Amino acid sequence: METVKMQDVSVIDLPWKIEYQSDRCTMCGSCVATCTFNAIEAGVERRSVTVSTGHQPSPTQRHSAVPVIRQKASLTNACVGCGMCEKVCPNRAIRPIRNLDSRQNLLARTGGATIKRGGRTNLNSDRTLDKIIVGRISQMTDPALDSERHTFDILAPFGRVLSPKELPLAAVGNDLKLTTSTPPVNWIYPVIFSDMSIGALSTRAWEAIALATAYLNEKHNMPIRMCSGEGGMPVKLMQSEYLKYTILQIASGHFGWNRIIKAMPEMKVDPAGILIKIGQGAKPGDGGLLPAAKVAPHVQAIRGVPKADLMSPPNHQGLYSIEESVQKMFLSMNAAFKFRVPVAIKCAASATSVSVYNNLLRDPYKICGGFFLDGIQGGTGAANEVSLDHTGHPIVSKVRECYLAAVKQGSQGQIPLWAGGGVGLTGNAAADAFKLLCLGANGVFLGKMLIQLCGCIGNEQGRCNSCSTGKCPTGICTQDPHLVRRLDIDKAAQNIVDYMLALDAELKKLMAPIGNSTLPVGRSDALVTTDKAIADKLNIQYAC
Amino acid sequence: MCRIGAIKSKVPFHPSKALYLMLPQQEGHDNSGFAMVMQDLYGRFAEYKDKPLLSVACTQKGNKLIEDFMDNNNFNPVYEWIPNISKRPGLDIKAMPYYIFRAYDYPEHYADTTPEAKAELLLDIRLALRELLEKAGQGYVYSFWPDVLTLKEIGDPRDIAEYFGLWKETDELTAKNIVVQCRQNTNYDIVRYAAHPFFLQGYTLCANGENTFYTKNKEFQKSLHRGYIGFESDSQNFLYTLHYVLHELKWPIKYYKHVITPLPFAEITTRSDRAELTAIRQSLGHLEINGPNTIIAMLPSGDMMTCCDSKKLRPVVVGRDENTLAIASEVCGINTILPDRDKTLDIYPNEREVVLINERLEVERWKQ
Numbered sequence: 001m002e003t004v005k006m007q008d009v010s011v012i013d014l015p016w017k018i019e020y021q022s023d024r025c026t027m028c029g030s031c032v033a034t035c036t037f038n039a040i041e042a043g044v045e046r047r048s049v050t051v052s053t054g055h056q057p058s059p060t061q062r063h064s065a066v067p068v069i070r071q072k073a074s075l076t077n078a079c080v081g082c083g084m085c086e087k088v089c090p091n092r093a094i095r096p097i098r099n100l101d102s103r104q105n106l107l108a109r110t111g112g113a114t115i116k117r118g119g120r121t122n123l124n125s126d127r128t129l130d131k132i133i134v135g136r137i138s139q140m141t142d143p144a145l146d147s148e149r150h151t152f153d154i155l156a157p158f159g160r161v162l163s164p165k166e167l168p169l170a171a172v173g174n175d176l177k178l179t180t181s182t183p184p185v186n187w188i189y190p191v192i193f194s195d196m197s198i199g200a201l202s203t204r205a206w207e208a209i210a211l212a213t214a215y216l217n218e219k220h221n222m223p224i225r226m227c228s229g230e231g232g233m234p235v236k237l238m239q240s241e242y243l244k245y246t247i248l249q250i251a252s253g254h255f256g257w258n259r260i261i262k263a264m265p266e267m268k269v270d271p272a273g274i275l276i277k278i279g280q281g282a283k284p285g286d287g288g289l290l291p292a293a294k295v296a297p298h299v300q301a302i303r304g305v306p307k308a309d310l311m312s313p314p315n316h317q318g319l320y321s322i323e324e325s326v327q328k329m330f331l332s333m334n335a336a337f338k339f340r341v342p343v344a345i346k347c348a349a350s351a352t353s354v355s356v357y358n359n360l361l362r363d364p365y366k367i368c369g370g371f372f373l374d375g376i377q378g379g380t381g382a383a384n385e386v387s388l389d390h391t392g393h394p395i396v397s398k399v400r401e402c403y404l405a406a407v408k409q410g411s412q413g414q415i416p417l418w419a420g421g422g423v424g425l426t427g428n429a430a431a432d433a434f435k436l437l438c439l440g441a442n443g444v445f446l447g448k449m450l451i452q453l454c455g456c457i458g459n460e461q462g463r464c465n466s467c468s469t470g471k472c473p474t475g476i477c478t479q480d481p482h483l484v485r486r487l488d489i490d491k492a493a494q495n496i497v498d499y500m501l502a503l504d505a506e507l508k509k510l511m512a513p514i515g516n517s518t519l520p521v522g523r524s525d526a527l528v529t530t531d532k533a534i535a536d537k538l539n540i541q542y543a544c
Numbered sequence: 545m546c547r548i549g550a551i552k553s554k555v556p557f558h559p560s561k562a563l564y565l566m567l568p569q570q571e572g573h574d575n576s577g578f579a580m581v582m583q584d585l586y587g588r589f590a591e592y593k594d595k596p597l598l599s600v601a602c603t604q605k606g607n608k609l610i611e612d613f614m615d616n617n618n619f620n621p622v623y624e625w626i627p628n629i630s631k632r633p634g635l636d637i638k639a640m641p642y643y644i645f646r647a648y649d650y651p652e653h654y655a656d657t658t659p660e661a662k663a664e665l666l667l668d669i670r671l672a673l674r675e676l677l678e679k680a681g682q683g684y685v686y687s688f689w690p691d692v693l694t695l696k697e698i699g700d701p702r703d704i705a706e707y708f709g710l711w712k713e714t715d716e717l718t719a720k721n722i723v724v725q726c727r728q729n730t731n732y733d734i735v736r737y738a739a740h741p742f743f744l745q746g747y748t749l750c751a752n753g754e755n756t757f758y759t760k761n762k763e764f765q766k767s768l769h770r771g772y773i774g775f776e777s778d779s780q781n782f783l784y785t786l787h788y789v790l791h792e793l794k795w796p797i798k799y800y801k802h803v804i805t806p807l808p809f810a811e812i813t814t815r816s817d818r819a820e821l822t823a824i825r826q827s828l829g830h831l832e833i834n835g836p837n838t839i840i841a842m843l844p845s846g847d848m849m850t851c852c853d854s855k856k857l858r859p860v861v862v863g864r865d866e867n868t869l870a871i872a873s874e875v876c877g878i879n880t881i882l883p884d885r886d887k888t889l890d891i892y893p894n895e896r897e898v899v900l901i902n903e904r905l906e907v908e909r910w911k912q
Binding site for chain 2: 138141142143145150151153155157161162163164165166167169171173174175176177178182185187407408409410412413514515516517518520521522523524525
């Protein structure tokens with residue numbers, strides 16, 4: 001008998017337990033080969049079988065050694081519940097089972113290290129959006145539209161919009177003429193593919209999203225824009241016509257910008273916009289984090305860095321203040337593209353978001369072309385779990401507060417509000433987007449959902465969440481040359497395209513009953529909720 | 545759906561004509577009120593055209609409040625029309641004790657000021673009077689503007705007309721322009737302020753139908769101008785936007801339609817004025833209207849305009865003879881007052897069209 005010390009880690013301490021049926025197993029080895037976390041292994045177990053075959057009991061005991069698949073009792077090789085073993089097993093002999101008695105949180109901080117993971121918050125998955133209903137349906141005097149027959153203008157502004165009195169319009173006879181230029185505004189689809197970098201994503205996953213973006217634009221006339229993430233872009237893409245579908249991101253690490261700047265003289269078209277990332281909903285107050293495990297040679301090349309943990313600072317560095325440094329960045333980004341490309345800003349939703357938005361609205365230079373608010377339910381490739389689960393701010397009330405702050409000063413719509421962080425968390429992004437629009441957002445951004453459409457199996461109940469390890473079992477969040485081949489780029493892109501076409505049809509299905517052919521931005525009167533507290537907070541109708 | 549109408553004539557006419565325009569349109573609705581704005585007045589008011597005319601319904605106490613306020617603000621009454629009220633029992637009218645139609649002289653120190661300054665003063669006075677009466681619960685002030693008279697009341701239009709003696713065609717009270725409506729608010733509470741036509745600084749407007757962008761319009765308009773108040777009806781949005789585009793932004797009238805029902809982006813991009821139209825759509829997105837509706841508006845010049853929603857979910861007709869032109873949401877009303885007109889000249893504006901009628905009854909039509 002082996003000696004077991006009480007402090008030894010055993011399988012029952014881990015968050016997932018492997019359920020294995022040796023009588024179904026043919027020892028083909030598929031499960032072991034597919035497990036990127038090295039959580040299971042082939043081994044040999046003793047069996048002792050007592051058999052009696054005669055008319056009278058005449059028990060005999062047979063001892064044998066049988067080959068089995070078994071789970072490793074190791075924290076570093078803990079099963080994450082990705083279920084790849086179950087997926088590949090031809091005989092349904094193995095599967096992970098959630099272990100409610102896991103002691104992982106108590107054991108995993110060995111050596112004083114914090115727990116790091118990817119994915120979303122696993123503690124705050126309560127959904128305000130599901131408690132809101134589109135409750136104002138046009139009936140008689142105000143007929144509903146026909147979602148199949150009517151035409152709908154499903155477009156949102158990306159860029160700084162001037163107040164009517166600031167428009168440089170002069171009447172020439174019966175016509176108005178613009179006398180000078182106005183800040184650039186691009187009207188795009190109200191759903192942006194959010195900023196996930198090459199590095200956080202495998203090049204193949206990034207390519208799948210870029211492919212879907214181009215396809216939706218070129219074949220379906222849906223002006224979807226994709227944000228590069230902080231990690232640069234392939235030079236060839238920057239030199240191609242397709243750059244126009246991309247929003248370039250600059251974040252506090254400035255990763256990838258050398259390449260972007262060097263590619264600028266070669267650019268045939270302007271990018272769709274610039275997004276300055278200040279913060280991220282999943283880990284507000286923390287900079288980006290790309291663990292060394294994922295800093296493969298091509299990532300080093302694009303970002304111009306050695307193989308090391310790449311930690312973007314928590315804020316943009318400036319001599320005087322973050323405001324000053326962001327202002328400088330705004331000005332230089334605007335100037336870099338000769339004021340033809342709108343520049344927006346992305347912040348983590350926070351108790352202070354309204355103040356930030358007010359500051360931007362009152363900026364005399366009028367150069368902020370969008371306020372992207374990212375809520376606590378946003379995803380990330382890598383973060384400290386304590387940040388993921390315990391910091392952040394729900395997005396719904398924050399967007400509403402920002403919108404109403406603008407309403408109070410008559411400046412709604414001047415800096416378009418884009419909301420993200422949990423949009424599409426339940427798989428129904430059209431309804432989420434619609435409700436956020438009614439509350440005052442101009443558009444939404446999707447991140448995690450896109451990789452879920454590519455095949456990511458992670459969820460908010462602790463499944464997988466291993467984007468930070470470089471061992472992504474679906475080939476999406478890894479740079480391992482073997483693993484990335486698991487992702488079928490075309491199929492992933494096709495899934496995104498299909499989803500977006502359905503989302504477009506579903507948006508129309510929501511716009512038609514409320515009688516609107518253009519986006520219902522600020523139409524809070526169209527919403528009701530059966531939750532009194534939500535009704536009071538969002539200033540929408542309470543219904544029961 | 546409200547029935548709305550307007551008559552514009554080269555010769556002054558009596559308000560009974562407006563009633564004849566409206567009553568045939570009553571089928572299918574409740575005829576729950578009567579409201580009209582008369583502009584370019586003749587009869588008793590002919591010689592006071594340049595004097596601001598106050599239109600109020602109030603109590604005795606309200607009348608006193610107004611007299612004191614106007615006196616304190618150096619407005620001296622120069623003429624008052626007192627309607628010959630009929631109090632026949634059984635009339636369906638929720639009458640107020642007092643109706644004031646009183647012309648004033650401007651305060652002396654305003655004698656030489658610009659028309660713009662006077663316009664601001666008149667608005668300030670009306671808003672102050674409204675607040676005064678509202679706080680005291682003593683009445684309603686509808687308009688305070690030279691050469692404009694507003695009458696609104698709740699009840700059956702026939703009985704309201706009898707109450708004010710409007711069936712008796714005299715020369716006492718006539719005008720060249722009347723915008724009229726015969727129904728109280730059916731969506732929300734019946735409030736006198738909710739009855740169209742609405743009036744602001746020379747702009748008059750009535751609209752039927754529904755504006756589903758009411759909330760977003762209202763939230764934006766509230767901060768645009770001190771006169772954009774009330775919002776008792778979603779149709780007030782149309783007036784405030786008209787006032788904002790023409791009076792505040794001073795844009796040519798054709799841009800009103802571009803603001804309330806902007807062209808789809810796909811169409812804008814094909815036009816030579818796409819830069820301007822895009823800029824307008826961007827900056828005035830919150831003034832876009834949606835839902836079914838028809839608009840009839842009268843401008844300070846007396847020009848009238850009509851247009852409808854961009855999906856053509858509400859009708860409107862313009863018919864005319866040599867001296868009179870009528871706009872109505874239903875053609876039967878026009879048939880009654882202009883039976884001998886050439887019906888082939890009737891105009892049924894389409895969803896992108898605007899019809900403008902000037903002082904000489906010349907009709908201008910254009911598509912946005």
